Amino acid sequence: MKLTGNTILITGGSRGIGRAFAEALHDRGNQVIITGRDPALLDAICAQRPGMTGLPLELGDPASLAQVAEVVHARFPSLNVLMANAGISRAEDLASGHWDDLDAEAIVDTNILGVLRTVATFLPLLTRQRSATLMATSSSLAFLPLASLPTYCASKAFLHSWLVSLRHQLRHLPVDVLELSPPYVQTGLTGAAQASDPRAMPVQDYVQQVLLKLERGDHPRGEVLLDADQARRWAERDGTYDAIFALMNPE
Template sequence: MQTTGNTILVTGGGSGIGRALAERFHDRGNQVIIAGRRLDVLNRVAAGRDGMATLELDVADAGSVNAAVAELGQRFPAMNVLINNAGISRPEDLTAAAWDFDLAEATIATNVTGVLRLTGALLAMLRQKSNAVVITTTSGLAYVPLASHPTYSATKAFLHSWLQSLRHQLRDTGIEILEMSPPYVQTELGGPQQLTDPYAMPLDAYADEIMTLLETGDTPDSEVLVQRVMGYRMAEREGRYAETFAQGNP
């Protein structure tokens, strides 16, 4: 991936990994558009950063996606990089007498349907650009699930599979398809306690390592993997799946 001279859309760009990457790309001179549901939050992030723009977008809402894509075409016709980062993660008790299916459905709507809908809507635009890239955030939990977060883990496994098919189908278009699979990182994805959890990887360290991998092209099999997630990524290949699952799900 070319890490300078791009026009980049980052969904979920108001906080966590999305914000950290948006700021690092912006520091390298890229035009960056951060998108999310809370425009006030996005505006605070973009304040003081010349060239960083905001876009109201709820990837789980088809109307919002259609409106955002139309606005992108008008305001940012040079957009050549899409970073699918918006996502939600909540624990679920599948043994409960009244399992909250609405929560599972909302997780799928954001993490899966939202990614497919937005990516599909922007492919025609990306086909016209040189150095076009789609980066999609999955998770180490795509390879070894966290049993307390069954739907979240499954959505990331779905995306891991879907991206392989997308990459194959677009192999002759010039659009690069990258998968970014974070480990447990200090963000508020799983709640405020995750932000300071000493077992989680510091956000700045994660984002810095990702940028180094992208800049050096160290993305074998089109996967952007920091060292801390490799234990999960390689667990099944190395015959450690049962052990790794047990460690993550005591």
Template sequence: MKLTGNTIFITGGGSGIGRALAEEFHRRGNQVIISGRRKSALEETITANPGIASIELDVQDLKSIQNAAQRLLRDFPSLNVLINNAGIMLPDTVDAVQDDAQLVATVTTNLIGPIRLTSALIDHLKAQPSATIIYNTSVLGFTPMALTSVYSATKAALHSYVLSQRFKLRDSSVSVIELAPPWVRTDLMNSREAEAAMPLEDFLNEVMQQLGTDALEILAGNAPHFRNNPGPQEHAFVNHFNATLPF
């Protein structure tokens, strides 16, 4: 994708990977609009980066998505890049009764929300000379972590959706890109100080380098190792992965 001259909307843009992408695209001369759950994080981001805009959006609520889409198309008619980045990742109990409220929130935020938002903007994006949809999935969509079984399942489902959407849009002006991060030092699962996680700056550098090519899958750090898991031996790989985790 081209890295300058875009109008980019990023969900979950107030922290972590979303904020890092927002700031980097802003530095490269793009018009960036962000949304997120925490207003304080959004305010901090736009204050630190004059020129970045924000809009209110609850990705769990269909009406909120529809309203946000209408505002985006009204206020930013040149919108040509959508980055579905918002997500929640919480430990769950796949071996016992799942917390139903957490289950619904995770599936709605990580899977239904991105599908709804993209659906609300797809006709506009198809009408642009060049447009890009980016889905932030996870290597856990290929190698699930048993501690976060629902999160992993939503990312696997989103990967499947990306493949279908990319095929259907193959003759359009819209590129569909999957960004599948490895473990990165962010607030997700309190990973900011995790030594084994990839530093956010290193991750961002690799991601931007790959985004500047024609790559349809963005795999930074050790992500290719997990991406290559599905196959005849995937069950043994997943079992070994989970058995080596410290929790």
């Protein structure tokens, strides 16, 4: 994937990994459009970065997605990179006796249906380009779950499988389908503590390593996975699944 001269749409681009990618790609001279739920935050980000465009989007609202699509089709017909990045994570304890389906429903609606809706909306525009890239943000937890986040991890496992099928379906079209699988990164995904957790990878370090892999075309099977996360990716094949699961999920 070339990293300059693109027109890029990033959902969930006002915070965390999405924002870090948006800023890094904007610095490389790309036209970047970001979406998010907070119009004031979008305005503040774009005010600091002339040429960047922010569009409010509520993925669970079909009318909101339709409005964004109308703007993008009209103003950015050369869109050739889509990063379906918006996602949420919430801890769940089914053993507590107080579980209800509200958190799980929100995760499924954003992490699964939100990605599917986004891809379906903008894929026709991508296929008009001579070369395009579709990226979706999964997680290294798609391969080996953190048990305190059951629906979140399952949503990313769903996304991994879905992207494999999508990649096959689009194999004769000029659209590369890539899966980003971040490790534990310093963002606010699970709350304020994660953003400063020294065990988490600094978000800028993650983004720079991913950009280097994209520039080199280092994404076998369409998976953009850091070297340190290969052990989890192949734990089942390597016979280390139980041992790594136990380390991640102590008694």
